[in-house]
Amino acid sequence: MAFNSANNPSGGSDKSNILRKYKIVFLGDQSVGKTSLITRFMYDTFDETYAATIGIDFLSKTMYLDDNKTIRLQLWDTAGQERFRSLIPSYIRDSHVAVICYDITNKKSFNNLDKWIKDVKLERGDDVIIVLVGNKSDLANDKRQVTLEDVEALHRKVGSKFFIETSTKANHNVKLLFKKIAQSLPEFNTGDNDLLATENRANKPETIDISIENNSSTDVNGANGCC
């Protein structure tokens, strides 16, 4: 798996440049779907059940972006149980992005976002991009316990870069999530607004929650990790 891809990171298109690598940490309560999100992104597969993650899993994937840029995302998949938080400082240290996940059908997992965000800020201050992800949106009709308004309020309060709802099962918004993460990285925030604009337009049909667009404008000052 990642072991193979680790063997040929330099086999990419850029022979002259150093391949930019970004560390992205996935946090959030137990069984909200962190591993599932990453697996969907890495291999485009989905299983009903994944073995619980113990400690941490390292995965990485090279992403080719529309403007011929190539970056390597190093994904840190973490265990969700509370006691594993004693490992958190090492997870979060030096991370560029913290993807903090909850399950839209589980209010408690949303309520705990505060704690996760606090952990991140304690270690990284405002030096990190925070993204809020509500997974299992395929169950929105019957079982939703967390509304978009809930998360939007939190988003404004904590100054996260953006928030999004995903379904790894229905393969909904997962690609968009990673695309938006890539776009929020420092490299893409050097005044390259055209790129962002086209991206947003191109992705409109995929987006279930329009507030994502709203955010990208309101967020510019909210995200301090952007330069």
Add this chain to the structure above:
Amino acid sequence: MSFRPLSPPESPTANNSNNHNQSMSRSSESDLSVDTDIIIGHLDPNFGSETRIENPKTPSSHQRNASSYSRNYSLLDFYGLESPSGDRESEPLIDASIMKGLDDLEFKELSHANTIFAKSVVPSPETEASVRENYIQPTVSENIEKILNSPYDRYGFRKSSTLHNITHDHYNEWFSDYSQYALRRKKKWHILMKNNGLHLEQEDSIPTRFPPKSDKVKKLIRQGIPAEWRGSAWFFYAGGHERLNKHIGVYSQIVRDTRDIHNKDTEVIERDLHRTFPDNIYFNSQITSPVNSSSTTLATDTSAAPPETPMIKSLRRVLTAFAHYQPQIGYCQSLNFLAGLLLLFMEEERAFWMLVILTERIIPKVHSANLEGVHTDQGVLMLCIKEYIPQLWAILGKNFEGEALSEDKILTRLPPVTLVTSSWFMSLFVGILPIETTLRVWDILWYESSKTIFRFSLTICKMCLENPDFQASRNNNKGGAEMDQIELFQFLQNFPKTILDPNLLVDNCFKKIGGYGFGSLSQDEINKCREFVSKQRAKLDHKKNNNIAAEMTDEERRTLISSSDGTFADDQSIHDVYGFHRSIMSGVIWNKSISNKMKRSFVKRKTSR
């Protein structure tokens, strides 16, 4: 039943080869005090006080100690007061016959627990094997063909793993050889049993008693226990019978007490039950019907929970009972895999006690609320890597900034590579190594105790270092120093999955392959290192926490304290929790390489302050 800490490292079991019969009949729990891991006993307040009678203080309510052990039911009584049923006080000490009666009346659905209990009163070789549904098919040639044709291995795990590039054919190629090896081993075991006067009723019956520890037995253990004997042999050599006989009926009682409880632990357990071996037919009833994949639509009704296998029900009971019995641990993710694997090989009650033995004696504190045992053991492992694989330490013994770590930093801010190796200790290689390789490590672990985990961790690290791909991956990276490391971690994380042949790992560990192995790393050295690391960590942590705390606002401090499970507690309570208040090290002659070096360097640092 096991060796004394000061026995020579190369033949640790020699002086106990005739201890077996005594320890079987001895009823005192304290005979465990001569066990392999006694030196680390002080790390664990329960264990320490259980075995060292010099602590006669009245137990605080969250601790189990000598007195509660000797009374057997004190903990239950304590919990009984809080249990929803609330009727515990009216049932004081229950003797086995009453228990049995109660079980029959009220536990019809617990057919496993029930029968286990009934027969565990007197472990009888003849009846044991037939009582429980056997998940493990006997090692006989007729079964090999069956396994070769099945998509699942002999333990019910899916053979192929797309994520780890293991195909069905790949598996079969290995298994057709290995199964022949296993048949030959089983013959050797039969001879060993016969030579020790342990006659098996039939060719395929499963022994409940095994030969006493000896070099010969150790050698055979390292070559692998016949799969269908494993549960019985692990239980025997880990001291399960002694534990069980001292606590007859306790498991059933706890199960009964915890039947309807709902708390934080059970909530987490519920979420993990179905995330335990989803690739195994005994755990996942859905596995044979491929409803998954990308064809799933939003319309699929996910509210219909998949039917629970008996295994999942057992797992729930064992984990819930354990969380109740060991409140200082509760439930910790990874215990599900440990209990799950045990349950494939033995009945619930035995699996429960094995979990207790494991977390008390073999890897104490590793699953505790603040995972302190993980940090301790990672500190020890790092010191071992530094000592025994310096070439690898040169690569990994750095922080993310690429600075080499000094010794005190190793212990407080563990090198980032420990993020990979921590899970090896928590799940004891379950899910880390391929299943048969894991089981071979477990064979040795239950017999030789915790040094086994360190030995195999070192072996994996060394094999990884020597792997050409590891070197290639090192050279290929062009990013900053910090990111190179992460790519290496990935390699180290995925590498163990490729060790499909257990003999490769075992032979590397015990130096049949290459120049040297790690068979000389003794339990004594591990124990002393653990002792040392945990003491130093407590001191340094305390100091660090004080410094941090001084710079914080009151609110921040409160938040931290509440979120850090008491690691910010004051000095005194740290000692209470970890049992560091006794200076066990004084007077111990400490002449092992690592320990000596560490001691010297810290003494130096201390005096220069």
